[in-house]
Amino acid sequence: MKRQNRKFEKFDAFELFSAYTSKYSINIQDKDSLKIFLKEIRKSIEGSQKTPITIHGKRIEMLFAYVAGALGSVKLVKQEDAGNLFTANSEIEMPDYRIILNDNEQILVEVKSFNNQDLHKKFELQKKYFNKLKNYADVMNVKLYISVYFRLFNHWVLLPIEAFNDEDTKYTIDFTQAMARSEMYKIGDCMLATTPDIEIRILTDEENAHQLPSDNSNKVLFLPKKTEIFCNGKMLNTELESQLAFYFMRYSSWRESVHDLIIKNNKVYGVRFVYTSEKHDGQLFANLGWRSSMISEFFKTLTIKDDKVIATESFLNPSEFSVQIPDDYAENYNDLPLWIFIQEPNYEPLKKVKI
Structure with missing residues (x-):
């Protein structure tokens, strides 16, 4: 999926200027109107810069659009809460996005973020606010979801x-309930697994392999000539498998376990990095994580630095945030085996398992 880039510097800026001058009955062609407008906009932006919750909220809202677009199961993701709205019902609120799925079903999505490490701490959604979103969805005759x-x-x-608990003036849900009842599969999300380990080797050739220093210089020249990627000891020879393996190394839940030199006959031939995860006894594979989580991790590398938000969005296309897995992958690719788990919603009470 590609991002349809609008000339926001031209159209969005003038639309905001037009709305501002209309609201305060300012002549749009008056020379002083632009000065007044820029002064107020500067004040507003400076206020937002000093409010982390505003910046983080906007980043998460934009992140969802990239997740939905990168998963590959939707035709269109459109920001819904933009532009003017004229309505006979004042108790109405536009949700964040309209999504058209590959089967042409349309859904509306309101995006929220929840920051708490307690599995049983409840996320809360006020009924008064939800009802306004629902009124809009009813007018559009489109089902509303909360992400x-x-x-x-x-x-x-x-x-x-329906997935939420109905509590007086609010709807609530905790993390474990939300995981079990989620319908992320509708937009293409799934959990992936493969056989550990994944290893990448960056190698030089015989001509450029240098001896380890015999003095105290501790310096070795190294000229990379090629890379080799392995899964469970098998070298990957197809472009798709190599792309997937590298993507998993960067953005999955697996972590680097080995980082060392490749030395033969006292010469440095390369460096290798090994990524792995815990594999349970009798199990062929180890969990890589959810595709949506990997996309979010990729997005994080572009928008977060030193735990601070440096951007709320990216101008990369959503398709660049993921590697698509063809339906016939299992029949055509053997060296990087994939297990794909698609979760359906479960509303039954979850049983506690003693570990």
Whole structure:
């Protein structure tokens, strides 16, 4: 999916200027109107810069659009809460996005973020606010979903209101309930697994392999000539498998376990990095994580630095945030085996398992 880039510097800026001058009955062609407008906009932006919750909220809202677009199961993602709205019902609120799925079903999505490490701490949605969103969805005759990003778990859920607990003036749900009842599969999300380990080797050739120093210089020249990627000891020879393996090394839940030199006959031939995860006894594979979580991790590298938001969005295309897995992958690719788990919603009470 590609981002349709608008000339926001021209059209969005003038639309905002037009709305401002209309609201305060200012002549749009008056020379002083621009000065007044820029002064107020500067004040507003400076206020937002000093309000982390505003910046983080906007980043998460934009992140959802990239997640939905990158997963590959939707035709269109459109920001819904933009532009003017003229309505006979004042108790109405536009949700964040309209999404058209590959089967042409349309859904409306309101995006929220929740920052708490307690699995049983409840996310809350005020009924008064939800009802305004629902009024808009009813007028559009489109089903409304709430997408919550549990940021500290790097986990997305997509929930109809039926998934929430009805509590007086609010709807609530905790992380474990949200995970079980999520319908992220509708937009293409799934959990992936493969056989550990994944290893990348950056190698030089015989001509450029240098001896380890015999003196105290501790310096070795190294000229990379090629890379080799392995999964469970098998070298990957196809472009798709190599792309997937590298993507998993960067953005999955697996972590680097080995980082060392490749030395033969006292010469340095390369360096290798090994990524792995815990594999349970008798199990062929280890969990890589959810695709939506990997996309979010990629997005994080572009928008977060030193734990601070440096951007709320990216101008990369959503398709660049993921590697698509073809339907016939299992029949055509053997060296990087993939297990794909598609979760359906479960509303039954979850049983506690003793570990």
